[in-house]
Amino acid sequence: MSEARDAILASIRRSLGRGSLSAAEAKPLDERLVGGKPHIIPRRVEDTAAWPDLFRAKVESIAGTVDEVADVSEIPAAIERFLGRRNEPNGVVVSPDPVFEGLPWGDASTLDVCFGAPGGKDEVTVTKAFAGIAETGTIMVATGPDHAATASFLPEANIVVLFKSRLVGAMEQAWARFRAEHGAGMPRAVHMVTGPSRTADIAQQLELGAHGPRRLHIIIVGDG
Amino acid sequence: MYEPMSHAFKESAHAALADPDLQQAMAKLKTGFQTKRRVAVDGLPEFDAxxxxxxxxxxxxxxxxxxxxxxxxxxxxxxxxxxxxxQTGxxxxxxxxxxxRKANARTVTKGKSMVAEEIGLNDFLTANGIEPVETDLGEYIVQLAEEPPSHILAPAVHKTQDQIADLFLEKHTKFGKTQxxxxxRAxxxxxxxxxxxxFFDADVGITGANFLLAETGSIVVVTNEGNGDLTQSLPRIHIVVTSIEKIVPNREDVxxxxxVLGxxxxxQEMSAYTTFATGPRRSDEIDGPDEFHxxxxxxxxxxxxxGAFRDVLRCIRCGACMNHCPVYAAVGGHTYGWVYPGPIGAVLTPALIGVKEAGHLPNATPFCGRxxxxxxxxxxxxxxxxxxxxxxxxxxxxxxxxxxGLKLWGWAARRPAFYRLGTGLAMNLLGRLGRRKGRFRSLPLAGGWTGGRDFPAPEGKTFMARWSAGERGR
Structure with missing residues (x-):
C-alpha cells in the first residue's frame, strides 16, 4: 500500500503546487500539533462558581438525572435511591475501580453487586467519570484497567459517579486535565457522553434508549 | 460504488412529487430540523465566531x-x-x-458511514459472502427495505411510521416478532x-469517522444511538472507513x-456520544478490539x-444544507440519484462521479442561498x-x-439598449394581454412554469422604464 501512500501525497502536493514541507516550514505546525491552546471558550462557563448549577441544568435538559452526595461512602445508598424509586432489578455491575471496591456495599441490601465489565443482559452499570463538562452537561470517561467501554453502552441504565473536583467548564479544560494526568497519549477510547442514548430515525420522533442506555444518572460526590 | 441514477433527476423528481407517503414524511422537515437548529444556534452567542x-x-x-x-x-x-x-473506492x-477474509469473518456490524456508502461497501461484502449488518436505526431500516439512505444523517427520513411498522412486521417475523x-417507542x-x-455475534465492526486527529492518531465518531460504540468495542476487529479531508490538527481544534456540528x-449542543478511539485494546484494558484498521x-x-472546489472539502456532513433546502424538501434524497443528496450533493457528486452524470444536480436550485x-x-x-x-x-x-437559449440571452444581455427595447416590448404586450385577469394560466414557451401555477401579468412597463420616468421613492 506504500505505492498508494506516495501517490496520494504526491497528488496533494501537486494540487497545492509545492513539494514536501521543509523542516523549517514544518516547525510551526509541529508546535501547533501538540495542542493546548484553546480557541473560543463560550462565555457561559466564565463564572466558575456557577458550574455545578449549569452542569445540572444541562444534564436535565437532555433527559439525564443528577443526584448529589457529600461523601463516597454514601454512593451505595444513592444508587439504591435511584433504582428503588423506579422498581429496577437490583443487579448492578460496577467498574473495577479501587474507589468503588472499597465502598460499604453491605449497607445497601437491595443491591446485588459485581465488579467487572457488563454482558448483554446486565441492566445497570456504575462507572466513574474522568471529568464533567458544565458547558453541555457532558461526562468524559476513559477506558483502562478500571473501566470497560461497554459499561457506558450496554445497560438500560448507566449510573456515573462524578467527583465535584472533576467538574470543569468547557471541553478544552477537560482536555487540559486529561493531558496533565495521561500525558500526550490516549487510552483505547475516550467517550464524551451527553445524555442518554437517543434516536429520531422513526418519523423524526425522539425516543431514548436506541442501543445505549435509556437512562443516565449522575451522582456528584462532594469533597467532604 | 453503486450505480448512479443522477442523470434521471428530472424523471425521479416528478415521481417524488406525486408520492403521497414521501410528501407526508418530508413535511416534518421544517419542524423537526429547522426549528431545533434555530433554537440551539440562538442559545450560543459565539456561534458565528x-x-x-x-x-x-x-x-x-x-x-x-x-x-x-x-x-x-x-x-x-x-x-x-x-x-x-x-486511491480509489x-x-x-x-x-x-x-x-x-484474514479473520475468517462471516458477519460485520456497521456504524453509519457515508464513505462506506460512497464505495458501495455493503454490496461488495455481500457479493463476497460476508453479511454486513447496519446498526444505526435509520441505516438498518433502509437496509431492510433494500434502499439507499435518503439523508446523510437521517437515512430513513423519507419513510412514514406506518411504512416502517409494515417493514418490521415483514422482516422480523423470523425473529419471533409477529405483532x-x-x-x-415499540x-x-x-x-x-x-x-x-x-453486536455480540459480529467478527468485525466497521464505522466511519467524523474527524481524524493528527495530534494523537485518534479517530472521532459522533453518534446519538450508541450503536457506533457497540460496533467498535465488541468485535475482535475494528475497521474505520474514512477519507483524507477529515483531518483536524489537535483536540482544541476539534x-x-x-x-457547530451538533x-x-x-x-443538540452535543450529540449523545463523541468517541475518541485510538488503536486496539491495550494489554491492561478490560475490553476493546484486538486489531484497529x-x-x-x-x-x-x-x-x-x-482550487474551485477545495472549499467543499470542509464539509462535516451535518445535513443542515439539505434540511433547509426547498428542493430537497420537495423531492427527497433518493431523487439525487447517488450517495450525497441536497445542496452538498449538488456540488460534491459532480466532483466525484463527473458532471456528465450529475449535471442536473447543480441545476436543481433556485439559488435562494439558505x-x-x-x-x-x-x-x-x-x-x-x-x-x-x-x-x-x-x-x-x-x-x-x-x-x-443561454447564448441568445447572453448576447442580448451584453447590449443594454437592445435588451431594454426587447423587454420593454415584451412587458408592454404582456401587460395589455393580461390586464383584465391579472394573470396567465398558460404562456407559449413557459409550459413548465404555468403547468404548476399561474404567471402573474406584468403591469406594462419595466422597472428601468419607470425609474427613468422619475417614478421612484415609493
Whole structure:
C-alpha cells in the first residue's frame, strides 16, 4: 500500500503546487500539533462558581438525572435511591475501580453487586467519570484497567459517579486535565457522553434508549 | 460504488412529487430540523465566531494536508493501529475485504458511514459472502427495505411510521416478532432487541469517522444511538472507513468544530456520544478490539484541493444544507440519484462521479442561498453550483435548446439598449394581454412554469422604464 501512500501525497502536493514541507516550514505546525491552546471558550462557563448549577441544568435538559452526595461512602445508598424509586432489578455491575471496591456495599441490601465489565443482559452499570463538562452537561470517561467501554453502552441504565473536583467548564479544560494526568497519549477510547442514548430515525420522533442506555444518572460526590 | 441514477433527476423528481407517503414524511422537515437548529444556534452567542474559526482550521489543514496525514499515520502506528492508503473506492473495498477474509469473518456490524456508502461497501461484502449488518436505526431500516439512505444523517427520513411498522412486521417475523407495532417507542425497542445479539455475534465492526486527529492518531465518531460504540468495542476487529479531508490538527481544534456540528445537525449542543478511539485494546484494558484498521480513501479528493472546489472539502456532513433546502424538501434524497443528496450533493457528486452524470444536480436550485446561510463551515455552495453550470455549458453537455437559449440571452444581455427595447416590448404586450385577469394560466414557451401555477401579468412597463420616468421613492 506504500505505492498508494506516495501517490496520494504526491497528488496533494501537486494540487497545492509545492513539494514536501521543509523542516523549517514544518516547525510551526509541529508546535501547533501538540495542542493546548484553546480557541473560543463560550462565555457561559466564565463564572466558575456557577458550574455545578449549569452542569445540572444541562444534564436535565437532555433527559439525564443528577443526584448529589457529600461523601463516597454514601454512593451505595444513592444508587439504591435511584433504582428503588423506579422498581429496577437490583443487579448492578460496577467498574473495577479501587474507589468503588472499597465502598460499604453491605449497607445497601437491595443491591446485588459485581465488579467487572457488563454482558448483554446486565441492566445497570456504575462507572466513574474522568471529568464533567458544565458547558453541555457532558461526562468524559476513559477506558483502562478500571473501566470497560461497554459499561457506558450496554445497560438500560448507566449510573456515573462524578467527583465535584472533576467538574470543569468547557471541553478544552477537560482536555487540559486529561493531558496533565495521561500525558500526550490516549487510552483505547475516550467517550464524551451527553445524555442518554437517543434516536429520531422513526418519523423524526425522539425516543431514548436506541442501543445505549435509556437512562443516565449522575451522582456528584462532594469533597467532604 | 453503486450505480448512479443522477442523470434521471428530472424523471425521479416528478415521481417524488406525486408520492403521497414521501410528501407526508418530508413535511416534518421544517419542524423537526429547522426549528431545533434555530433554537440551539440562538442559545450560543459565539456561534458565528466559532463558524469562522472552524473554517480557518480546515483551510489551514488543507494547505498542509500532506504533513497532517503523515503525522496522523505516525501517531496511529505508534499506538498499534494500521493505516491503509487507498486511491480509489475499489482499493478501499478490497482492503476491507482482505482484513475480513484474514479473520475468517462471516458477519460485520456497521456504524453509519457515508464513505462506506460512497464505495458501495455493503454490496461488495455481500457479493463476497460476508453479511454486513447496519446498526444505526435509520441505516438498518433502509437496509431492510433494500434502499439507499435518503439523508446523510437521517437515512430513513423519507419513510412514514406506518411504512416502517409494515417493514418490521415483514422482516422480523423470523425473529419471533409477529405483532405489528403502532408507535415509535415499540418500534425502537424491537430493533434494539433484534440487533443486540448481532453486536455480540459480529467478527468485525466497521464505522466511519467524523474527524481524524493528527495530534494523537485518534479517530472521532459522533453518534446519538450508541450503536457506533457497540460496533467498535465488541468485535475482535475494528475497521474505520474514512477519507483524507477529515483531518483536524489537535483536540482544541476539534472542540471548535464539535460545537457547530451538533447544533447544525440536530439542534443538540452535543450529540449523545463523541468517541475518541485510538488503536486496539491495550494489554491492561478490560475490553476493546484486538486489531484497529483505518482505511484512508482519496477517491479524487486530493485533486479537488486544486482550487474551485477545495472549499467543499470542509464539509462535516451535518445535513443542515439539505434540511433547509426547498428542493430537497420537495423531492427527497433518493431523487439525487447517488450517495450525497441536497445542496452538498449538488456540488460534491459532480466532483466525484463527473458532471456528465450529475449535471442536473447543480441545476436543481433556485439559488435562494439558505444552504450557505446555515452551513457551519461556510461553504459557498451556490457559487460552486454556478461553477458546475458553467462547466456543463462550456463542455457542451446541456441540451442544445438550453445552450442556444443561454447564448441568445447572453448576447442580448451584453447590449443594454437592445435588451431594454426587447423587454420593454415584451412587458408592454404582456401587460395589455393580461390586464383584465391579472394573470396567465398558460404562456407559449413557459409550459413548465404555468403547468404548476399561474404567471402573474406584468403591469406594462419595466422597472428601468419607470425609474427613468422619475417614478421612484415609493
Amino acid at each position: 466559532l463558524r469562522d474559526r472552524a473554517r480557518e482550521i480546515k483551510d489551514h489543514v488543507f494547505l498542509n494536508l500532506d504533513y497532517y496525514l503523515e503525522r496522523f499515520e505516525a501517531k496511529l502506528t505508534e499506538q498499534g493501529g494500521n493505516l491503509h492508503w487507498c 475499489e482499493d478501499a473495498r478490497q482492503a476491507v475485504l482482505d482484513i475480513c 405489528r407495532r403502532d408507535n415509535s 418500534l425502537v425497542d424491537e430493533a434494539r432487541q433484534v440487533l443486540r445479539q448481532r 472542540s471548535v468544530i464539535l460545537r 447544533r447544525s445537525a440536530t439542534g 483505518v482505511i484512508l480513501l482519496d477517491n479524487g479528493r486530493s485533486k479537488m484541493l486544486e 444552504c450557505e446561510e446555515v452551513c457551519p463551515m461556510r461553504i459557498p455552495l451556490p457559487r460552486m453550483m454556478r461553477e458546475w453550470r458553467r462547466r456543463e455549458f462550456e463542455g457542451k453537455m446541456s441540451p442544445p435548446a438550453v445552450r442556444y
